[in-house]
Amino acid sequence: MKKFIAIGLTVLTLAMLLTGCNTKKGDKVFKHGFDLDYPPYSYIDDNGEVGGFDVELCKAVCEYNGWTYEAVPFNWDAKDAELNAGNCDCIWSGFTRNGREDDYTWSMSYSDNTQMIMVPDGSDIVTLEDLAGKKVGVQTATSAYDLLQDSEEGQGELCATFDSLEIYDTYTIAFNDLQAGGIDAIAIDVTSGNFLMSSNAGYHFLDEVLGSEQYAIGFRKGDTELCEQVNTALQALVDNGTYDAIGQKYPDIYEFLCLKPADAQ
Amino acid sequence: MTFGTMLTTMAEGMLKTILLFVLTLVGSLPLGMLVVFLKKSKFKPVAWLTDIYIAIMRGTPLMLQLLVWYFGPYYLFGMSIRGYKFPALLIGFIMNYAAYFAEIYRSGIDSMPVGQYEAAEILGYTKLQTFMRIILPQVIKRILPSVTNEVITLVKDTSLASALAYAEVFSLAKQISASQTSFLPFVIAGVFYFVANYVVAWIMNRIEKSMQYYK
Secondary structure, eight states, X not given: OHHHHHHHHHHHHHHHHHHHTTSOTTOXXXXXXXXXXXXXXXXXXXXXXXXXXXXXXXXXXXXHHTOEEEEEEEOGGGHHHHHHTTSOSEEOSSOBOTTOTTTSEEOOOOEEEEEEEEEETTOSOOSGGGGTTOEEEEETTSHHHHHHHOSSSSSHHHHHHSSEEEEESOHHHHHHHHHHTSOSEEEEEHXXXXXXXXXXXXXXXXXXXXXXXXXXXXXXXXOHHHHHHHHHHHHHHHHTTHHHXXXXXXXXXXXXXXXXXXXXX | OOHHHHHHHHHHHHHHHHHHHXXXXXXXXXXXXXXHHHHTOSSHHHHHHHHHHHHHHHHSOHHHHHHHHHHXXXXXXXXXXXXOHHHHHHHHHHHHHHHHHHHHHHHHHHTSOHHHHHHHHHTTOOHHHIIIIIIHHHHHHHHHHHHHHHHHHHHHHGGGGGGGTOOOHHHXXXXXXXXXXXXXXXXXXXXXXXXXXXXXXXXXXXXXXXXXXXX
16 A cells, blocks of 8 residues: 555656646645535536635635635545545535544534435425335435444434435436436435525425534645635635625525624634 | 455445346347347348447447436336336446447458358358358357457446446445545455456457367
């Protein structure tokens, strides 16, 4: 394994040498790593451009710190490889810190998040217990997925009562399958669920909550300096109202934004 | 998660990969032959339709085809697609690979000299006998290397089944890698694929050798 790391680092260094020639000194580029398929935090907007709450907030942080913003959309499964390889400076894409506390250096949490069960209107599923013997869909490598796999602190026991847990690459396909009747329910973050339901009528969440947690920005473990710079900028943006202004553009998640101005704390 | 658990979980995924692989081969190898006959049909509309089928199968991404096979019945006819996932995967893979195999078979059949057909006719062979006893054995010998190529590609293409939440080995690698924040599952998956393809190549090589009846 050490050899692999050594080879990886060598390749990385060479890549940096080659690309580094183009960057001017003192002009810091902040590479924002995110999933391009995670609305409303990061996605392709109606104009076909990279948008979302996280993208706008990150741009604001960069502007505040005088950095050049660079978008690094990645495949969610490859996020750790991308971060460790230095292709991006952070994972900032509706990224759950709970359960991953020791794996990254974390910024302050900027959004609450809850996992819910989404079912079609008229479904006979009313409580979590009703999910026994049903087919439930989830996107791989999401907090809802982690929650259902965790038997100690999560909902692993509940998951064991399902007929099957169908694991999709994206929630888009999972939702298609729910629409088509291939599965009975979807376990999903409330924010992503709200986004799906905002453009598709006929679905609702169960009243019972599956789990709850916080979103934060994950930096490479030990990258505390960068993390502090972002934290300072974030607090400043909260104090001057930028955070709130960006949040208001995203009604699906506005109520979950949890940062407060310094004088209100 | 211990290394042992990781390995056993992924081995289960590999079994699902192999199941999909074997069933696809069993379905697409014969179907490919049928497609060649349709393509060579004297009744032109059938030949044209077959051409269109091959063009679509080769001209669009397999992942897209899988989504269409699975969701198509619902979006087109409003049918329930419950429990239809694995059949949809099989249909998608078999239809796609049959098109490729058909073209490989065709290349083999077309490479046979006309003289052989003429000689067979003079010797009193019927058309079916000519094909089954004279042409086909030579065709199989000739196309084996191309078929091996395609079969090896199929082993790797099974990873596209993750598009429909089929828990084959590569989807599992992605899932475990994400939950364990480790790159190791990808390395394990790589080894699994390599070993599987090594076995495939070895078997195909043996078949090739057994057919070298002129040496």
